Amino acid sequence: MRRMFVVLTVLFALTLSACSTSSYEVEEGNTLVVGLEAAYAPYNWTTQAQNEFTVPLSGQPGAYVDGYDVVVAQYIADELGLVLEVKAIEWDGLIPALQAGQIDVIIAGMSPTSERAQTVNFSSEYYRAQQVMVVRTDSSFAAATTLAGFTGAKVVAQLGTLQDDLIDQIPSVVHQTPLDSYNALTNSVLSGVADAFIAELPVAMSIVQSNSNLTFINFTGSNGFTVSEEDITTAVALRKRDTALLEAINGVLAELSVETRDAWMLAALNRQ
CATH class of the missing domain: 3.40.190.10 (Periplasmic binding protein-like II)
Incomplete structure (x- = not known):
């Protein structure tokens, strides 16, 4: 899995996190804003063609995002009764965006490394790869x-x-x-x-x-x-304070079988 830890990025993230202290409320109808690159197939990629798996990219009219991460994000949102919104953000800007409150979670093929865990929480794994x-x-x-x-x-x-x-x-x-x-x-x-x-x-x-x-x-x-x-698994990244959301997401992932995850990944590969 992908791993990047830059001291300046973490310090920036810590600074941004101090600007907001409210935690995410897991209530039906609330919007769950997910951040990803939209350029890391088959986990996520940008497309102009809409299908049953795609989600519009926020702030990019006519652009959609597809991929394994998107299917997982939609599943989590549906199970929790939330409305899914997806934003495309450069890889090294994802954690700062999370801490700044621009997004609620990161679902982007991110590895739950010990370095990242110093500034964010991670859910249980939602995929593992060689x-x-x-x-x-x-x-x-x-x-x-x-x-x-x-x-x-x-x-x-x-x-x-x-x-x-x-x-x-x-x-x-x-x-x-x-x-x-x-x-x-x-x-x-x-x-x-x-x-x-x-x-x-x-x-x-x-x-x-x-x-x-x-x-x-x-x-x-x-x-x-x-x-x-930690290098062969991917997990959802959340702000440290969003413990209720973390618990809710882990509850959803616990019901998601390995067979279903593999089937979703294969389907994403075929679409891409």
Whole structure:
């Protein structure tokens, strides 16, 4: 899962949180404002085509957001009798926006890391995924089954993420400068500038589905990356003071089976 912790961002978030002390009231008919990037398929992405899964993007006429996060957000809102509103916010602005009261929760494929937990609360997990390597189908690394099989490879990842940290677990790796988007990562590998990039399994599946020249390697057992529990799960982020909302969301998630979650993710992949 993605991980980014910048001291200045946290300090800014703490400052903003001091500006407002009221907690969210979980009452039927209230609006639940969800923040996400709308650019992280299959978790969330922007589309101009409306369907039964999309939600209008607040402040962006004619734009909608779709994806696994959106389905989860709608399910939570429906179960709690709330009206869902979704705002698209840059990744590094999500926690500051939460603390400033611009949004009520973050549902954006965010990992519940210990660093983030210093400033926000996290719900129980709503998805977990593995970390995989994306390579060209004609790459000499396409047959690798272990991290050692990528010895000496040029590997890149998204800026400010767990994936960028994981690169150094590869023996004698050439750790390339991180890029700011998965489009950039995809082009880097397709062009041969990089041999591989690291992504969560659902994201890799989405990218490979749209690029026949790419494939991904899903490691088994102890052959892959060493990650902590917080690095393979996603959770809803909330303000520390919104304990009633946290309890309500956890109650909803407790009734959501693994089979349903996997089915929603597969459906999001197919739509995207």
